Amino acid sequence: MKIQLFVLAFVLFSTEFFGQENLDDRYYFTEALYENLSDYNKKADAAFRAKDFEKGRELFKEFTSEQLAGSYMNNFKFKDLRKRDVELYDFDKPTFLITYASWCIPAKGEIPAINELAKEYADKVDFIILFWDNRKTVKKLSDQFNSEISVVYVDESENNGGYVVKQLKHSLGLPTCFLLSEDKRITSIRRSIFSGPATDLETAYQKNYIALETSITKNLVPEYDEVYADNVIVD
Template identity: 30%
Template sequence: MNNDLKKHLTLSNIIFVILLFLIVYKPTRAWFIRQISFSPKVEKIEGSARIFDYNWKLTGLNTYDTNFSEFKGKVIFLNFWATWCPPCIAELPYIQEFYNDYKDKVEFVFITNDSRETLEQFFRENDYEFPVYQSKFDFPKELPPVTSIPRTFVIDKQGNIRVDKSGSANWNSNKFRKKIDELVEH
């Protein structure tokens, strides 16, 4: 084997081991996923799905019980997630920063199947404070099926689904904030 091939193989092996470490080692996993997360795209109204039936009972885990219909006519940030999900954990710092600045302008609805105890411990350890619910019934039929998490929808005041994002994203980017400001104003 010539020296150039040996160097190439050694470099490839080193890169492979580093990437494997970043993905497998839990403390660096969320950091790595955050580095490759991008700002989500806000879709135009034409062709987007629309919510008509807002009747959806929600049990508050760290907030009051409610019905999704209370949020009708407002911009809604709807996120399905779990405390054990690495991509979910990766995007939460972005979401918390976004929530801090927009909680009076946007309705935040986070849905999980985690227990109240698991959620409370996770929030204590990570200093999160956004409202989390469990679904009592199926969610609105106009929402596409949630087959993986995280899955996030942004719904405008008229009920149009303007964002449908699977996977981790940078929800605190200037580009996304500008689009949300436009939705809040209209």
Template identity: 30%
Template structure:
């Protein structure tokens, strides 16, 4: 009799915890939806621009943190992205965490980062889904496709948005720069967000010292940053399942 009671209690506690976790997840989605963050991001960008216009870089850059905090821990809805091959990538049916990048053919940093990205995909495609959303349409993307690892899902825009920094693909709307990475768990939570990539360049720092970033150095830093993001996504996705 005692064994039966213990078994019943164990089952009850298990389902109670499971339901509690489900309710907690549903509450998070209701409280912080990525789709609802667009109006806040738009306002932050407009406010930031006012400082850029005054050459007040310090205050302008503060809005980057506000934008990031708005996006972090928000949840995406289900999207159906049509790839360059006409296949449908359904975020609701995926089994792996998602590395979602927003990019454009004319973006110099995006183009240079492809080498590092391809190596990352080759290493982690069995653990992560890689999807790239392009500002470019089908015809333009077909010319670029051979440059990318075959395990990357390449998604063109149905039409080019008049604003070069905006895309809207199957309801996923992005209004910031390129490349931008969204790290998304299998629970649809955005656990990190980043923008930009290194490119070979020469510039003068605040002290007047000339800084040279070589092609090799830029590739190395891009690879290390991307790998750090992927490892974070794998780790956090695993911890969310515990």
């Protein structure tokens, strides 16, 4: 009888303990990277060594859409400009997350386009700019973004964000834009649109605005786009 009671107690304990450990059966971004990044890097490196840049772009699109999209972004931690810890899951709306650094020149017209879209979609989307820089530098750079955008950073020199840096920066480079659903599932990953040096600012802005809005309405708020279309008055 004592043995039976012990076995029953052990089974109940094991079910409760291990059940809690396995409550979250999501497939995470870091898992997808671990399983697929090495193969992608080999193919991409070969394409760029051969100067086949179109092939490189195709490989990135294939890798992100087939291997990473659908996984859930990990609850990475950053710092805000007040040096407070910020977790990705603190943002409860669908999320537009793009990574920058002071030494990385953004695409011409991209920041004005993001600012305009942040104003338009602020009630439906959280816009996050993640810098790989120190606070002093990020604070200066943050002036170019409007108040609807959350500016956060990871300072590599502090040696306390290595995990985030490895997964979000070193895996895909920068700038990289992640479009995340409300529950932080990756719906799309995209590169910036870099116009040629001869392209004027207004044209570059329009290209970025159209491309970014298309991504937002398609991946983050498709119902918003449908409702808007249904209410357009045609003369």
